[in-house]
Amino acid sequence: MSTLATGKDTTCYRGRFAPSPTGHLHAGSLVAALASFLDARHSSGEWQLRVDDIDPPRAVAGSVEAITDSLSVHGLVWDGPLVFQSASEIRYERALKRLASMGWLFRCLCTRATLSERGSCGQDCEYREIGDGEPHSLRVKTHPERLPGFEDRFLGEQSVSAATLPQDFIVKRRDGLYAYQLAAAVDDAQPHFTHIVRGADLLDSTYRQLWLQQLLKLKAPAYGHVPVVQDDAGNKLSKQTGAAALDSRQPENNLRAGLRHLGQAAPPSSARSVTDILAHAVEYWTVGK
Numbered sequence: 549m550s551t552l553a554t555g556k557d558t559t560c561y562r563g564r565f566a567p568s569p570t571g572h573l574h575a576g577s578l579v580a581a582l583a584s585f586l587d588a589r590h591s592s593g594e595w596q597l598r599v600d601d602i603d604p605p606r607a608v609a610g611s612v613e614a615i616t617d618s619l620s621v622h623g624l625v626w627d628g629p630l631v632f633q634s635a636s637e638i639r640y641e642r643a644l645k646r647l648a649s650m651g652w653l654f655r656c657l658c659t660r661a662t663l664s665e666r667g668s669c670g671q672d673c674e675y676r677e678i679g680d681g682e683p684h685s686l687r688v689k690t691h692p693e694r695l696p697g698f699e700d701r702f703l704g705e706q707s708v709s710a711a712t713l714p715q716d717f718i719v720k721r722r723d724g725l726y727a728y729q730l731a732a733a734v735d736d737a738q739p740h741f742t743h744i745v746r747g748a749d750l751l752d753s754t755y756r757q758l759w760l761q762q763l764l765k766l767k768a769p770a771y772g773h774v775p776v777v778q779d780d781a782g783n784k785l786s787k788q789t790g791a792a793a794l795d796s797r798q799p800e801n802n803l804r805a806g807l808r809h810l811g812q813a814a815p816p817s818s819a820r821s822v823t824d825i826l827a828h829a830v831e832y833w834t835v836g837k
């Protein structure tokens with residue numbers, strides 16, 4: 549199945565799961581992994597695993613092993629080698645140079661205290677002379693009226709508003725690290741990836757990434773956002789809020805719960821193993837709206 553293994557490039561579907569190395573997989577991240585895996589396999593496509601490790605201060609030692617072990621226990625086996633975003637930094641630098649040459653970037657001195665309510669530059673840094681020696685971030689300007697909506701494969705037609713796309717956003721941080729939005733926009737574009745399936749909490753980020761892809765003349769992949777898993781209080785499950793690690797002793801139950809959350813047909817009770825459950829789920833995977 550993998551074109552990486554054969555060296556031939558015949559696939560027309562290439563998807564990925566892209567966790568940050570900030571802890572273990574939990575029920576929420578399993579749903580995102582499962583949805584992207586099933587969507588790819590149902591289309592006889594490739595599914596890659598990319599570690600989004602461009603934010604070393606947030607990295608937690610041992611996470612990569614914990615995540616890959618957990619994916620393997622759940623039968624979510626990826627194609628090709630593990631890919632690390634930190635190996636792509638030259639691509640991000642090139643993208644920044646390109647944006648700068650087109651006049652889309654400006655230096656910003658804002659701290660949390662001086663940002664606007666929506667997180668854009670709050671003190672007109674764009675019009676100030678800011679030298680190399682002053683700690684600054686790099687921001688990209690936006691024009692919501694120049695960004696058409698997009699067809700989300702799960703949620704249907706989406707349209708941008710001034711509220712979803714701020715006037716500007718950070719592409720290189722004050723601490724010198726490349727921003728998530730820039731790295732994701734560059735790495736998720738075609739031909740590397742054709743389909744991105746992820747949680748609906750990233751919908752706002754999608755507008756930013758589509759904007760960057762448009763400016764950089766990168767071909768956008770097809771996006772689909774699945775419902776996020778929430779805790780009892782209605783908050784998204786996340787490592788930051790202490791979501792429990794998946795219990796690797798019961799992967800079948802975890803997969804069944806994930807499929808229920810994704811609104812998929814329940815595998816028959818005769819499907820007892822991870823392999824049987826996934827085989828059923830791949831065959832009957834449906835993309836609803």
Ligand SMILES: [Zn+2]
Pocket residue numbers: 655656657658669670671672673674
């Ligand atoms: Zn500013």
